[in-house]
Amino acid sequence: KQEVTQIPAALSVPEGENLVLNCSFTDSAIYNLQWFRQDPGKGLTSLLLIQSSQREQTSGRLNASLDKSSGRSTLYIAASQPGDSATYLCAVRHFGNEKLTFGTGTRLTIIP
């Protein structure tokens, strides 16, 4: 059974710093991995999707990497801003079925 872990559960950093969020998974047979952002009381917004054949994806100040062999993905946020404060979740989609497994998220607070 696929398990997805995000550590730490919460992170606070001063504004302007670069930071890395971690996502680990136990089964490397995946179609893709997706990073989401969730603001309080809101739905999940897709940030980046990395296909199993890719090593990284970039969108603006965000860069996500994927290392299937080690079962890890990282989300790098450059020059953090207070507006980046949110919960970040990763999810993996498995080969052989249509389901996704979500991590429990990292709650990020950017301190002005």
Added chain:
Amino acid sequence: NAGVTQTPKFRILKIGQSMTLQCAQDMNHNYMYWYRQDPGMGLKLIYYSVGAGITDKGEVPNGYNVSRSTTEDFPLRLELAAPSQTSVYFCASSYASGGTTGELFFGEGSRLTVL
């Protein structure tokens, strides 16, 4: 673009009542999902569908039912509501599963309280 639309946004039910959460998407997506999110517990899959007329159970299907008569709509039915069904419910959709077609899009959620 409307994307994934869920109604209602908030609802309070009494124990034993029934209701339907509505979900509609206008992106011509084949795959649709219902998740529930409880504090500190992450998202749990309730039911999913890979196309009209096809549905399957997820991790936590007990107490729920779904139907998929059209590509656009995927309602979630709660029968005999129980306090354990107090949660935030999210509907999501994707075109397919592999590559970029697997990108998942979420609705804003429906917050349900059972008293």
